[in-house]
Amino acid sequence: MTGNPSILRVGRIPYANLLPIFHGLGTAGMPEGVSFVDGHPSELNRKLRDGELDLAPSSSIEYAVRPDRYLLCPDISISSKRRVMSVLLLSNGPLRQLPPDPIAVTGNSDTSITLLEILLRESLGRANLLVRTELPAREALRRYPAHLVIGDEAIRAAVDGVAPHVTDLGEWWWRETGKPFVFALWIAARSAWEDRRDLLSRFSAALLESKRSAQAAIRRGEYPWGGPDWIPPDFRDAYWRGLSYDLGEEAEGLSLFYGLAAKIGRIPAAPPLRFFEIDQGIDVVKYGIMPGGETMIDKSMKIEDVLRRYPQTIPVFNRFAIDCGQCQLSEYENLEHGAKVHGIDLAALLRELNESLAVKG
Incomplete structure (x- = not known):
């Protein structure tokens, strides 16, 4: 264990792209025991790597270089839909x-x-x-x-x-x-999940609520977090509307980026995305299930897309005797049709696929 177990050390980047998120955290409230540490992305990467931080909006490549040391907060990223402008x-x-x-x-x-x-x-x-x-x-x-x-x-x-x-x-x-690009992920040290699980879970629930609040404000064209005066209002409006704080379809771009980074030798291999659980009272992000019951993997997804985005699901398909590598239809067949063709319980398949996306303690 490193640091005070009653304190969660959270990285904070002083860039405009995170103003909406940290504004929401400051106004909506968050659990006691959170200490913010400011720094640029590469600096926060180093602090997370060296055990000086528990959670940070860190470079997506940092996770790929050391996936065994980290877990991801589900359903949140800093991504560009098309233009990023920064x-x-x-x-x-x-x-x-x-x-x-x-x-x-x-x-x-x-x-x-x-x-x-x-x-x-x-x-x-x-x-x-x-x-x-x-x-x-x-x-x-x-x-x-x-x-x-x-x-x-x-x-x-x-x-x-x-x-x-x-x-x-x-x-x-x-x-x-033709895909979004994921510049940063909310990355947690595995040691934080082991030593500060409750506090990490409660802060992450507040983080996701802040994200939803920021997204709603952006859709309304309201920016209560302000922003540097030197940025023209029209630029700010286009900037925040071009960002995505989700990690749904964005994960497809992330998987492609990791594959290309491996191709040029910057990482050993494209890593699986492993998420921790978030207890939000009546809502629980568990095994890849998001607040409100929405799953990260649903019956309409194509089998090939699931395999590409979430390679950690391969053992699940194998257990259900779905040999996707030999199936010529996996590129076109969705999970619902695949389960029907193979005589498989669809609900059980979806449950186990989503369970494979999270790491339980």
Whole structure:
């Protein structure tokens, strides 16, 4: 056990994309015993890795590098539906005319750097050296042909017109894949689940409630959390509407990202997504079942999609004698039809598939 077991140490990133979530936590209330630790994404990754944090909105690549050390809070992420507007490649020339010279990248990100490397290789066939720098954007562009910036620094660079050419990495990913991109996950140390389970569960329930409150406000076009005055209101409106805090269909983009990260050698293999349980009184997130009874895996999902998004379900299919690797229809067949064809109890199959998505204590 590390740290005070009565205190839950939660990372907090000082970026506009998390203002709605932390505003909700501050106004709706959360359990006692929570201590916030501020830091940029790469800094929080390190603290989580070193046992200095219990839970943090950390880079999605951090989970993939060390999946055995972490669990995920279900149904929440920081993702872009298409444009992200705060992860930008600034360049002196058009994207497709970038020279083979080194590209400057922020020292505050891990996921965005891996994403840029993937897009350069897969889309442009480039293998530019990526050099971390703390230089301001204007200075970096005097030394390098392009510079990757994230967070409020990226928003400010876009607002101020720092570079003649700006490429939004979320939109670039969407053009190449047609999928959302998951930049961050709420990652918990397994030791926190073992030592601070009740407090972690109660805080995470408050976190999900804050998410729902923020989403409702965004749908109404209301932003009670404000935001930096230097960001134009129209920009802020487009920015928050372009974000997703869910982890449903977003998981498809995450699985694809992990597969490509493994392909270029940045992680050993695409990891299974393992979630912890959240006790919310009458609502329980358990075995992949979300508040209100909605399951992460339902009968309408195609078998192939389930396998791709949740590889940890393979043993369940095997137990039910569904050999999906040999079945030519798995790409098209949904779970309901598959259960009927194989003479399987659909409710039992769905229950065990969803049970495989969470880690019980």
